[in-house]
Amino acid sequence: MKKKMVTALLAVSMLAGLSAVNVMAADDDTITVGFSQVGAESDWRTANTESMKSTFSEDNGYELIFDDAQQKQENQLTAIRNFIQQEVDYIVLAPVTETGWDTVLQEAKDAGIPVIIVDRMVDVSDDSLYTAWVGSNFKLEGQKAMAWLDAYLEAKGRGDEEINLVDIQGTIGASAQIGRTEGFDEAVEAHDNWTTLAQQSGEFTQAKGQEVMESILKQSGDDIDVVYCENDNEAFGAIDAIKAAGYEVGGEEGQILVMSFDTTNAGLTQTLSGEITCDTECNPLHGPRVEEIIQKLEAGEDVDKQAFVDEVAFASDDTVTKVTIDGTDYDITPITQEIIDGRAY
Ligand code: GZL
Numbered sequence: 001m002k003k004k005m006v007t008a009l010l011a012v013s014m015l016a017g018l019s020a021v022n023v024m025a026a027d028d029d030t031i032t033v034g035f036s037q038v039g040a041e042s043d044w045r046t047a048n049t050e051s052m053k054s055t056f057s058e059d060n061g062y063e064l065i066f067d068d069a070q071q072k073q074e075n076q077l078t079a080i081r082n083f084i085q086q087e088v089d090y091i092v093l094a095p096v097t098e099t100g101w102d103t104v105l106q107e108a109k110d111a112g113i114p115v116i117i118v119d120r121m122v123d124v125s126d127d128s129l130y131t132a133w134v135g136s137n138f139k140l141e142g143q144k145a146m147a148w149l150d151a152y153l154e155a156k157g158r159g160d161e162e163i164n165l166v167d168i169q170g171t172i173g174a175s176a177q178i179g180r181t182e183g184f185d186e187a188v189e190a191h192d193n194w195t196t197l198a199q200q201s202g203e204f205t206q207a208k209g210q211e212v213m214e215s216i217l218k219q220s221g222d223d224i225d226v227v228y229c230e231n232d233n234e235a236f237g238a239i240d241a242i243k244a245a246g247y248e249v250g251g252e253e254g255q256i257l258v259m260s261f262d263t264t265n266a267g268l269t270q271t272l273s274g275e276i277t278c279d280t281e282c283n284p285l286h287g288p289r290v291e292e293i294i295q296k297l298e299a300g301e302d303v304d305k306q307a308f309v310d311e312v313a314f315a316s317d318d319t320v321t322k323v324t325i326d327g328t329d330y331d332i333t334p335i336t337q338e339i340i341d342g343r344a345y
C-alpha cells in the first residue's frame with residue numbers, strides 16, 4: 001500500500017480508537033517503487049531491467065510499478081506524473097537523456113517523493129531535485145578503451161600509422177554517449193595521425209548500428225581502420241554490415257578493428273571470437289545498488305549524492321593487459337569462455 005495512504009489511514013484509525021496496526025503493519029512494510037525505464041533497446045537494458053525487477057519483488061517487500069518509455073522522454077515524464085498521482089514511496093528514473101527533467105522532478109519534490117536517478121545522469125539546475133544517483137563513469141569507460149587502442153596499435157608496430165576511425169555514437173544526449181564520445185574525441189585530438197572519418201548515432205540499437213555502418217562503408221569503406229561502437233548492440237550491427245560489404249573484422253592490419261561497450265554475454269562472446277577486439281564494461285546490475293539507497297533512506301541514514309560503479313574491460317587477446325588513466329592502472333583482461341560463463345549478465 002502507498003506509504004502516505006497507510007500513514008493517513010493509521011492516523012484516522014488511531015483517532016477512532018480502532019486497532020488497525022496489524023493491517024497497517026502488513027501494508028506499511030511494503031515499499032512502493034515507481035521505476036521509469038528508458039526502454040528495451042539493448043541487451044544491457046534488458047539486464048538492467050531484470051536486475052531492477054528481481055530486486056524490487058513482492059517477496060522482497062516491494063510493490064514495483066514499472067514503465068518502459070520506449071526511448072521517449074515524453075513517456076518518462078508521463079510515467080513520473082502517474083507515479084506522483086499514485087503516491088508511490090520512491091521514484092526511480094533511468095533518464096533517456098540528461099536534460100528536460102527540472103519541472104517534473106520539482107513536481108515529485110513538491111509531492112514529497114524522493115527520486116533516485118540510475119544509470120545515466122540528469123542535468124538539472126538544482127541537484128536537490130534528486131536524492132541520489134548511481135551509475136557509471138562513462139568518460140572513463142571511453143578513456144580506457146582509447147588508451148587500450150593506443151597501446152594496441154603501438155604494440156602492433158602501427159603507432160605512427162595514419163589511422164582512420166569511425167564513432168557509432170549512442171543516443172545523442174545520453175550520459176553514456178556524452179562520456180564515451182568525449183573519451184573518443186580527446187584521444188583522437190591527442191594523436192596527429194588519427195582522423196575521425198565519421199561520427200553518427202546508432203541509438204544504442206543493433207538495427208541502427210548496422211544502418212549507419214552500411215552508409216559509412218559506402219562512402220569510405222576502404223579507408224576505415226577502427227570502428228568505435230558505443231554499445232554492444234551497435235557493434236553487432238556494425239560487424240554484420242562490415243562483413244556484408246566484404247571486409248574483415250579483427251585487430252590485424254588490413255582488417256577493421258571493432259571496439260565496443262557493455263560487456264554483455266553476446267558482446268564478450270564476439271570478443272572471444274576476435275570480432276570485437278576490446279569490450280569495456282558498463283555494469284547494468286543496479287537493482288541491489290538502488291535498493292541499498294532506499295533501505296538507507298528508510299532507516300533515516302544519509303546517502304551519497306553520486307555513486308560510481310567500479311568497472312573492468314576485456315580484450316580478444318593479451319596484447320595489452322593494462323592501461324593507465326590519470327595515474328590509475330586499469331586491467332584489460334583477455335576474455336575466456338570461463339570468464340563469460342562466470343559473469344552475472
Ligand atoms: C549505459 C546505458 C547504455 C548502454 C546501452 O549505462 O545507459 O544504454 O551502454 C544502453 O546498451 O542502451
